[in-house]
Amino acid sequence: MRNNLFLLMMLLFVGSLSAQHHKTSGNPLFNGWYADPEGAVFENQYWIYPTYSAPYGQQVFMDAFSSSNLVDWQKHESIIDTSAVKWAHKAMWAPAIFKKDNHYFLFFAANDIQNEDEEGGIGIGISDRPEGPYKDYLGKPLLDEFxxxxxxxxxxxFQDKDGQYYMIYGGWGHCNIVKLKNDFTGFLPYDDGTIFKEITPEGYVEGPFMFIRNGKYYFMWSEGGWGGPDYRVAYAIADSPFGPFKRIGVVLKQDAEVATGAGHHSLIKVPGQDEWYIVYHRRPLGETDANHRVTCMEHLHFDDNGFIKPVKITYKGVVEMNLENCDAN
Structure with missing residues (x-):
C-alpha cells in the first residue's frame, strides 16, 4: 500500500512537471486590437511591436510588448506617438525595429498618403531602449514619394550577409528594395545609378518580410484584402535579395473554425538555434469590424528541402520558450 501511494505521488509530481513544461501562450497573445506585428529579440527578451488597430484617426500611437518566455507579455504603452513626430497625424502603421550602435530604430508609416502632395510616408523613431520612448530621428519622413x-x-x-542594410517596402501591389545609408538618413544608389528596385512577386499586396536561412533568401508577403477573410501570407526563395522571387505558395491563411484574415506577419528566430516563430494578426470569428484584429503566434517549420511548411492557426499558440544568455538579434 505504501509503495502504491509513493508511486502515485511520483506520477502526480512528474505530471505536474510535464504540465509546467508544456505551458503555452494561447492566442491571442495579449488583450487589445493589434495588427501588423513586428517580432524581435532584444536584451534577453522577446519583443512585439504592432500597429494599434483602430480607425485611422485614432492610430496616433504605438505600444510594444515584451516577454522572456513567449507566454507572459508585458505591455509598454505609447512608445511613440504623434506628439513626438510633428509631421504624423494619423494612421501610424506597421512598425519595423532594428538595433544598431546601441540605438533602437523604429521605422513606421504615417498618414496613409495617397499622392506626393500629401504630408507623410515612412519615418524613423530612435531610442536608447527597446521600450522607448522614441523621438523623431529625422524630423521629416525618410520616404514620402511614390x-x-x-x-x-x-x-x-533587412541586413544582408555583407553588412549592407536594406529597406523593403510597399503597398498597392508593388514592392521596392532600397539600400539604406549606414546611418539610416537616406538611400544609396545601386551600381547602375538607380535607387528603387522593384522585386514584386506574383500575388504581392503588402507586408514584405525577408530573412536568410542556409544561404537562401526567403521573401514573404501578404495577399488579399486586409479587411476581408482571405488575407494570407505567401513566400518565395531566391539566391539574392533582389530575386527573382517566384511564388511558391501560401504559408498562413484563415481557418473557418479558428479565425479569419490571418496575415501581415513577421518572424522571430531564437538566437543560436534553428527555431522559428511566425507572429501575425487575425480577426476573431464573428467580428465584422475590419479593425478588430488580434496578435497571435505559431511555430514555423521547414521541410528537409528548406521549404516552409504550411502553418495551422490555433487557439493554443506556442509552447513556452525561455531565453537565456542570448544576444540581441
Missing part, C-alpha cells in the same frame, strides 16, 4: 507604383508603407529593415 516609386514603381509602391505606396510608401509597410517597411521592413
Amino acid at each position: 516609386h514603381n507604383g509602391a505606396q510608401p508603407i509597410d517597411q521592413f529593415v
Whole structure:
C-alpha cells in the first residue's frame, strides 16, 4: 500500500512537471486590437511591436510588448506617438525595429498618403531602449514619394550577409528594395545609378518580410484584402535579395473554425538555434469590424528541402520558450 501511494505521488509530481513544461501562450497573445506585428529579440527578451488597430484617426500611437518566455507579455504603452513626430497625424502603421550602435530604430508609416502632395510616408523613431520612448530621428519622413507604383508603407529593415542594410517596402501591389545609408538618413544608389528596385512577386499586396536561412533568401508577403477573410501570407526563395522571387505558395491563411484574415506577419528566430516563430494578426470569428484584429503566434517549420511548411492557426499558440544568455538579434 505504501509503495502504491509513493508511486502515485511520483506520477502526480512528474505530471505536474510535464504540465509546467508544456505551458503555452494561447492566442491571442495579449488583450487589445493589434495588427501588423513586428517580432524581435532584444536584451534577453522577446519583443512585439504592432500597429494599434483602430480607425485611422485614432492610430496616433504605438505600444510594444515584451516577454522572456513567449507566454507572459508585458505591455509598454505609447512608445511613440504623434506628439513626438510633428509631421504624423494619423494612421501610424506597421512598425519595423532594428538595433544598431546601441540605438533602437523604429521605422513606421504615417498618414496613409495617397499622392506626393500629401504630408507623410515612412519615418524613423530612435531610442536608447527597446521600450522607448522614441523621438523623431529625422524630423521629416525618410520616404514620402511614390516609386514603381509602391505606396510608401509597410517597411521592413533587412541586413544582408555583407553588412549592407536594406529597406523593403510597399503597398498597392508593388514592392521596392532600397539600400539604406549606414546611418539610416537616406538611400544609396545601386551600381547602375538607380535607387528603387522593384522585386514584386506574383500575388504581392503588402507586408514584405525577408530573412536568410542556409544561404537562401526567403521573401514573404501578404495577399488579399486586409479587411476581408482571405488575407494570407505567401513566400518565395531566391539566391539574392533582389530575386527573382517566384511564388511558391501560401504559408498562413484563415481557418473557418479558428479565425479569419490571418496575415501581415513577421518572424522571430531564437538566437543560436534553428527555431522559428511566425507572429501575425487575425480577426476573431464573428467580428465584422475590419479593425478588430488580434496578435497571435505559431511555430514555423521547414521541410528537409528548406521549404516552409504550411502553418495551422490555433487557439493554443506556442509552447513556452525561455531565453537565456542570448544576444540581441
